[in-house]
Amino acid sequence: MREEILFEITSLSREPMRVKAFKFGKKDATPSCVIVGPMTGDAIDQLWIASRMVRFLRQKELENPSFILGEIVVVPTANTYSFNMGKSFWPLDNTDIDVMFPGYEKGETTQRIAARLFEKTNNFDFAILLEARKDHAECKPYVSLLANGAEDVDDARAFGLDFIHIKDESPIDTVSINYNWKIWNAKSFSIISGKKGELRKNDANKVFDAIVRFLSKHKIIDFPIFEGSIGNVVTYDNIEIIKSSAAGLFDTLVHVGDRVVHGQPLARIYNTLDGTLMQTIIAPFEGIISCAYDYPLIFQNAIAFRIIRLEDTQLP
């Protein structure tokens, strides 16, 4: 393992922010894979996954140097400053680094961070971004492919996660690292999981295993693995949004990943002052809870659950 400071950003009164990479295998060996951890400072699960990955690769490489067949670079995070103060976005101006790609070396601070991170990560065969959802939702771990990378769905199946989501591109996606990796010909994937601000080890470990599986199946490491899921492909058309019609205390009755049946109560919403039951949210059909609202107070018309309809997912 080689540890390297990719770049630094200085600050008025703080220690410089060091963005570090951990490199395994021989430089320019193929196939190559870069794994980039979170750019938001509250994606704890993702930091856990990235650091565990460094630890795993380091230990296995020490035991057996030929364990690494290609080249792997892990950048656990490009935003240490925000982690150290419990913020999501860039500490000074609250900008999101992941809307600054491909970056601009002469631009604002976060554009420069993006430019430097991109320059160091855009020449790999495979690129994996670890992300937490930025809205108030907890999700079953899934692979997210932008529509410009839809042809990579078979490669995405190597993760063995249950769901692969093909996302329609919005203008904001064109400035994400994932989109820009793809433009530069990497096969790029986002893995989205967990709940921001918390460590959910069960789900985090599933993502960890998925990445090991991916590296093994693509012959980047030599390591035995268990088979995962075959990978159901879903788009917005398969995902139904269940909204709250009342506001108040949100008492959820199901877990992310649960299979629910038509008519099953999913959550209750109570008046926050007098305790009156305002709404029982009912599953309108059979499916799997892919995402759930993750805060105990809820607005009216908020997205309470996302359910993947069972009848129309595409099997390979």
Add this chain to the structure above:
Amino acid sequence: MIEEFFNVKLPVDEHLILKRNRFLTPLQELNGKRISIITGIHGDEIEGQYVCYLLAKWLNENPDKIKGIIDIYPSMNPMGIDSITRGFPFYNVDINRTFPGKTSEFLPGQVANAIVEAIKGSDYAIDIHSSNIFLRELPQVRISKSNAKELVPLAQKMGIDFIWVHDAVTVLESTFSHTMNTLGTKTLVVEMGVGMRITKEYGENLTEGILNLMAQLDIIDRPLSLSKPSFVSTINAEVHFINSPCSGVFIPTLEHNVTVAQGEKLGDIIDPLLGEIKATLLSPCDGLLFTIREYPVVYEGSLIARILEDTKEEKA
């Protein structure tokens, strides 16, 4: 006439309500045009509050002069405005990156959708911003190159100091102005002053400019007042960005809204611990200093100033 166009319940005994004030000709002779004045999408930008007040006051005092429909929307992010929060509180997203929005989206997207639905059908719209808390701006209208032909003549009718025609950027397709221009409402974005403050002179000038514009568009009956011609950035004029080369504290030498000469000092980046000047920033050209940093703490890359270079014609 006060009208509500969005109403959603918050968790604890409150509604989030978006309102407009509609002024129209008392005779219902609706042959006139419709204009919408909106502000407060960014909750830390307050300059537009004063403009809305001055316009509503004039309209209250001159009901007989109204020949069309004038809608005033002072607060498109009510919780943000009332709490110095730039984005949509709780969701921590910039509403001006969620347009056009959908009713099926999360709350900020629903708000964006409601704003679009309310304003759709207006002939004109003016979206008033005040930069952010970091930069102070000379009053200016910003226009994407793709709309320049239609919108520059409209902006000139306001007699605003500066019209900045900039390149089209994909990510700006999720803004209010892009959405409304696409829907056929000629929409101008005004940036002026600085976040969290009101610059009275700017507010008064812009109000006068909007009244002038409305008079020329036959929306109100009012003699034109004299206005000075605008600086317009054209293909012959370049806008220079001056970003900080290092972290530190910025001490300006010049106020904004001044003409600068090439090589003239804009300010220093100082180190308070060492008592040293870390960098001195000079103007790269002769021109108009229309943006200057207001918030002193900077990182490498923080924007310090923008200068509109004098055009060749003007120099000759």
